[in-house]
Amino acid sequence: MRQQNKEAAAGDPQVGDTKTWLALNDYTGQIYVKDYTLRGIGDHIQVWVANNTAFPDGDCRNDLNMTEVTDEQVDSFISEFDNNMYPKESASFSVAPDRDGSGAILPSAIGEPDDYYQVSADQADDTVTLVDNVRDANFYEPSTPDGQTFIAGFFYSVFNDYTDRNVMTIDANDWLHRTGANPPDDSDDPAYIACAQSQGYERGYGAPRPRDYEGTFAHEYQHLLESYVDPDEDSFINEGLSDYAQSLVGYVDTTLPPTAPDADSHIGCFQGYLPEAYGGAENSLTLWQDQGGPEILCDYGAAYSFMMYLYSHYGEDFMSQLHTEPGNGLKGLTAVLKDAGAKRTALQTVHDWLATMALDAAIDKSGKLTGGSKKQYTSDSLSSMINWANPQSYDSPGAPPNGADYVRLGKPGHWLKSKQIDSLRFKGASSLAPTPVEWIVDTTPPDATTADTTCGAVEDGTGAAxxxxxxxxxxxxxxxRQVSVPAGGGTLSFQALWDTEEQWDYGFVQVSTDGGKTWTSLSTEDTTSEHDPGAVGNVVSELPGFTGDSGEWKTETADLSAYAGKKILLGFRYITDSGVNEGGFWVRNIDVAGTSVPSDSLAGWKTITQVNPVSVPDWTVQLIGIDKSGKASYHNLKIDKSFRGSLSGAKLRGLLGKDATTVAALVTMDDKSQTITQYGKYSLKVKAPVAMGNRSGR
Structure with a gap:
């Protein structure tokens, strides 16, 4: 067993000690406690391995000892952190503050003394690393779509808050094949094949993934650092920087083409080279986990490739500033670009990156590009191409905000060449399709909520609808719906019951005085503006709201004197993120200054977008052509104020080349405000001698 590097002060944990730490059951959305044993201590890290890392009884992965973690592996992991990850990320990003456990709040909850997690100054700068078999969908149901991926590691600030230490978790699953520079290859072993097949796990077991968990740890360590310097950063920047950290420390080579055996799976997913269930290039950069399930891999791939594009164009100092920039999302990126003297806006940079993902490898091959700058549409950190045949590159209705439909003209097996095209016409929607009412009338709403109330597990009650x-x-x-407030003002009252992920998901009561263009959330006795630093922006912008578990029906009241004598819109709203799904939000017995508002029928109720459709800010259509030699051409289609654009076949050939065998349109709905969550409808019509090129009604 590994001996610790530094002298342990009296009371500090030593190798071989056992202690209770936190663990995550992502499947049920719960945090629980379990015992871990300290297996090694380095200069800046402690590795604690859970005493129980087994899969459920009967799982064939137990027979393969897939959660065994050896002392040699622990030693190697510690060495990599102390000698590689820690110095490089400290220099390029930031250094976490020491935490000595003196402010821990967990001990009293688990019956331990207040100083249970307290350590001396010698260990206060250590990152506590919990190695555990994280209970996620892969743990319980590996054959399901969600079970096809697993949580390789995570940083959760709540763990820090409860223990007053810097804590990270790394998965215990398959350290044999996922750690070290040269893990063995057992993918052809009949036992591994049989286990993967029995569980319907498409990617197979036993394949070597060098430094996979080290890379995950480098990724999560950036999150830990970011939680101190910019805790509310948008997910695409935060996750992108964390993936970039893997390349910063040398664990992931993003210059490999997506077809290479060791190519990064995140970027490969976004390029469309993973199985279709994982998604593809039709993906918003700025929306996170909007498609759910395993397609989150493509969210990571979009963010990762975007960061590598920024790094190749602006360098490491730029990335360091992006890590510490207090502004969030595209606004923060705008500030960093301005400081760097960049001539491109944040949104223009997104467009350039989107085009680079399609053009980079072709330009690398031929060294030629017409219609644009080779530097602008290539990246030294990538070797990118798009799998045009993957329907996940284009087939969801509409184009994503700040992403693109990657539409190769024609159909798989019958792609159009530039010489076959007679004309191209584009028309983008000016507003988003209104969302229908998705609330329902619950005729048997629960009488109360409990710790067991979750989405899909809501008990019927006996009260009013x-x-x-x-x-x-x-x-x-x-x-x-519209309501009238009397000249003397009055009070809004209603009964509410809610069960939401506390400080992440919220219910709201809102009013609008301008026909639904803007909304104000009302305060009641039980609303709060407190939120987790990582809460999504469209939640935070609407606060105050109801969060957590109300336990019972609460009578809520709000003063309407500010709206005296006016007709206003009254609304109730429920907003969630991509994490834990709790029971939801119920409302009944609504009264506006003495006038009852129906809560047992949907008649008269509309959605926010039905009363005020969301306007599309702008459209960008980038056209590319690539011939057999890799010679590439680029053109930004001119879009008029009615969001229309067109080219004749002759004009298109003049711009993209008469010999182009790949002709494609990259269609983007622009949203620099990052407030739009829907895809925008458009039509892209191509006239050709044979009708094989239309993309309409999207």
Missing amino acids: ALYSGCGENLDRSIV
Whole structure:
């Protein structure tokens, strides 16, 4: 067993000690406690391995000892952190503050003394690394779509808050093949093949993935650092920087083409080279986990490739500033670009990156590009191409905000060449399709909520009917109607019951005085503006709201004197993120200054977007052509104020080349505000001698 590097002060944990730490059951959305044994101590890290890392009884992965973690592996992991990850990320990003455990709040909850997690100054700068078999969908149901991926590691600031230490978790699953520079290859072993097949695991078991967990740890360590310097950073920047950290420390080579055996799976997913279930290039950069399930890999791939594009154009100092920039998302990126003297806006940079993902490898091959700058549409850190045949590059209705539909003209097996095209016409929608009412009338709403109330596990009650938001991930569900406030003002009252992920998901009561263009969330006795630093922006912008577990029906009241004598829109809204799905939000017995508002029928209720459709800010259509030699051409299609654009076949050939065998359109709905969560409808029509090129009604 590994001996610790530094002298242990009296009371400090030593190798071989056992202690209770936190663990995550992502499947049920719960945090629990379990015992871990300290297996090694380095200069800046402690590795604690859970005493129980087994899969459920009967799982064939137990027979393969897939959660065994050896002392040699622990030693190697510690060495990599102390000698590689820690110095490089400290220099390029930031250094976490020491935490000595003196402010821990968990000990009293688990019956331990207040100083249970307290350490001396010698260990206060250590990162506590918990190695555990994280209980996620892969742990319980590996054959399901969600079970096809697993949580390789995570940083959760709540663990820090409870223990007053810097804590990270890395998965215990398959350290044999996922750690070290040269893990063995057992992918052809009949036992591994049989286990993967029995569980329907498409990617197989036993394949070597060098430094996979070290890379994950480098990724999560950036999150830990970011939580101190910019805790509310947008996910695509935060996750992108964390993936970039893997390349910073040398664990991931993003210059490999997506077809290479060791190519990064995140970027490969975004390029469309993973199985279709994982998604493809039709992906918003700025929306996170909007498609759910395993397609989150493509969210990572979009963010990772975008960061590598920024790094190749602006360098490491730029990335360091992006890590510490207090502004979030595209606004923060704008500030860093300005400081760097860049001539491109944040949104223009997104467009350039989107085009680079399609053009980079072709330009690398031929060294030629017409219609644009080779530097602008290539990246030294990538070797990118798009799998045009993957329907996940284009087939969801509409184009993503700040992403692109990658539409190769024609159809698989019958792609159009530039010489076959007679004309091209584009028309983008000026507004988004209104969302229908998704709230329902719950005729048997629960009488109370409990710790066991979750999405899909809501008990029927005996009280009056109520309006119910439903439940799920990435929701923004509203019901609104016009009401009149008397000249003397008055009070809004209603009964509410809620069960949400505390400080992440919220219910709201809102009013609008301008026809639904803007909304104000009302305060009641039980609303709060407190939120987790990582809460999504469209939640935070609407606070105050109801969060957590109300336990019972609460009578809520709000003063309407500010709206005296006016007709206003009254609304109830439920917004969630992509994480834990709790029971939802119920409302009944609504009264506006003495006038009852129905809560046992949906008649008269509309959605926010039905009363005020969301306008599309702008469209960008980038056209590319590539011939057999790799010679590439680029053109930004001119879009008029009515969001129309067109080219004749002759004009298109003049711009993209008469010999182009790949002709494609990259269609983007622009949203620099990052407030739009829907895809924008458009039509892209191509006239050719044979009708094989149209992309309409999207």
